[in-house]
Amino acid sequence: MQPHSVDASSWTGAVTRVELTVTDADTAQAMGSGDVPVLATPRVLALAEAATVGATARRLPPGYTTVGTRADLEHRAATPIGGHVTAEARLAKVDGRRLTFEIVVRDSKQVVAEGRIERVIVDRARFLANIME
Numbered sequence: 108m109q110p111h112s113v114d115a116s117s118w119t120g121a122v123t124r125v126e127l128t129v130t131d132a133d134t135a136q137a138m139g140s141g142d143v144p145v146l147a148t149p150r151v152l153a154l155a156e157a158a159t160v161g162a163t164a165r166r167l168p169p170g171y172t173t174v175g176t177r178a179d180l181e182h183r184a185a186t187p188i189g190g191h192v193t194a195e196a197r198l199a200k201v202d203g204r205r206l207t208f209e210i211v212v213r214d215s216k217q218v219v220a221e222g223r224i225e226r227v228i229v230d231r232a233r234f235l236a237n238i239m240e
Contacts, residue, residue, distance in 0.1 A: 174229055175226050209223055
C-alpha cells in the first residue's frame with residue numbers, strides 16, 4: 108500500500124543539471140515561437156522542467172511523480188545553433204506537496220534564462236484516474 112503523503116522536507120537544496128547542445132529542432136523557427144534560428148523559449152522552459160524532474164525523480168517512492176503547476180521564466184539571451192546550455196534546478200522551498208525550484212540556464216558566455224518552477228507531488232494512478240473522469 109502506498110503512503111498517503113510524501114515528506115519532501117529533507118529535499119530542500121537538491122540540485123540537478125541538464126545539458127543541451129542546440130540543434131535546428133530546438134530553434135524558435137522550428138518550434139513556431141519566432142522566426143530566428145536561436146534556442147526557442149519553449150525549449151528553454153522544457154529543459155528547465157527536465158532539470159526539476161531530475162531533482163526529485165529518484166527521491167520519490169514508487170507510484171508517485173510530480174506535475175508542473177507554474178512557471179515563471181525570463182529568457183534573457185539568445186543561444187545560436189551549436190551552442191551548449193546547462194539548466195540548473197535547485198529545490199528552494201517545500202510546502203507540503205508543493206515544490207518550488209529556482210532555475211538558472213547558462214551558456215558558455217552568460218546567463219540565458221532565470222526563473223522559478225513549481226511542481227506538485229501526486230499519486231500517479233490517482234492523478235491519471237482523475238483526468239479520465
